[in-house]
Amino acid sequence: MGKKQYWNSEAKNKRWIKEGRGQGTGSNYKPWLTVRDVASEGRSHRVFGHITQRTHHLLSDLELATFLLLQWRSTTTDIREQFPLDRSLTREISKQLGVQHPNHQGLDQYMSSDFVVDSLEKARPRFAIQVKSKEAYSDPRTIEKLEIEKLYWREKGIPFYWVTERQIPSIVFENINLLYNHIEDDDDQDELLIQLEVFSKHMQASDVLRVKDLCMKLDLSYEQEPGEALYQFKRLLAKRYLHFDITKPFVELRCSDITIETVNALKEGWRVSS
Template identity: 70%
Template sequence: MAKKQYWNSEAKNKRWIKEGRGQGTGSDYKPWLTVRDVPSEGRSHRVFGHITQRTHHLLSDIELATFFLLQWRQTTTDIREQFPLDRALTLQISQQLGIAHPNSHNVDQYMSSDFVVDADEKGRPRIVIQVKSKDDFSKPRTIEKLEIERSYWREKEVPFFLVTENQVPTTVFENINLLYNHIGSSFDLEELAVYFNLFLKQLYQQDNLRIVDLCIQLDSAYGHEPGESLYQMKRLLALRYFHFDISIPFIKLRCADLTAESIEAWEEGWRVSN
């Protein structure tokens, strides 16, 4: 949820800009902040996105939930997370508003928006989303920085939205907690590929069967310990080998609800990000 304090020196800012951070689109975009740069008070996530074909850096469960909902939105064409704002403009706006600009160690810091989202929608091809815990709104400084950000995007004539846990369906968080406890700190790509291909074949043959029932069948057919297939399926879902509507309760998912990612694209994206 809330992010811990961090700061950049001017030397680091220049290095990040030279690296191309905050630049590009689609698979070429590099976020201004990564999970390594900003320690999170909650869970941070690196997730391969099937729309952009790159790994996204998400700094909280709320960001992860928002990202999944954006990915499932049929009109979404690009998602750029941790997007830096033009510092010259945020400095100008903060002066106009009479609000102190974010500054640390006498260095004016770059502000960022959590998501810049492009969509195939007439009249609203781009929106910006800032994700906050509802508890953050009790902090006066948070409100001040949000006002700078809101004014920034108003100046750009881009719609700006705030998202808290109140806007995210409870089922989404339940699915995230259910799946993301199964990733682990390391995994065998060859083993995952074997299970991916096994499930892929079954999904097409039994499209109306619930995923949990399919896993029971596979445990019995292959002599696995009870629950082994379900464990592997949760790992594959968490690692985005398969995509599904995150707002559907896991227990209700059927084979037809899953869409397979290209395993070659996933593995390439994972190797690049690591």
């Protein structure tokens, strides 16, 4: 699920704070950590979010699965990933618990929660999430750090949840593997917009058609190699130009199940994430 490791110097902490990392909301939020900052044993992802209109930095497939489920919830209004915790408070909590604060070569590190989510739900207008694989819970040190994080959010009066792959439907991981395996990580925005325009036109005219049947039809119409249209469609889904309920099997999707992102929203997302 990806082992996340990073160490900061105090100079880098100050620079990141000055850059606005961990600050802002919606399209103006800047995550404390980006995919470039963290060495991971798993896949990391840069994914455009249609709720926030910016690119999100997700450090594992499990984080991606959690993000996609959060984004599809009708009550979600904002998602802030890699959210830094107030170090003075985490230090205080560490002392209360009698455990060591995360430290590297004598310098206390900033802790972070994987997600802070704003919601329309009256019972929990805001909640925090830490994502860990189930194997991580066999490590006593991981449990200590999670206890610090849990008490941190309790002090803030904000619900805190631990998420493992056990909370994620298996079909979500199947869809992620289907979309993100063999999809090149490129940023050819002009080409993607052309593909988006082509698929948008045909989907609107064939809303009851299954996606895979539409792709076969387009391969024939445009005299392409078999599977080319399906590859391009998956590419648009992986890049979040198109959206669908990630809990539905991809092979069963019909054109009416797909939500098309607006070009203006995509361009704004590129602007604020650049």
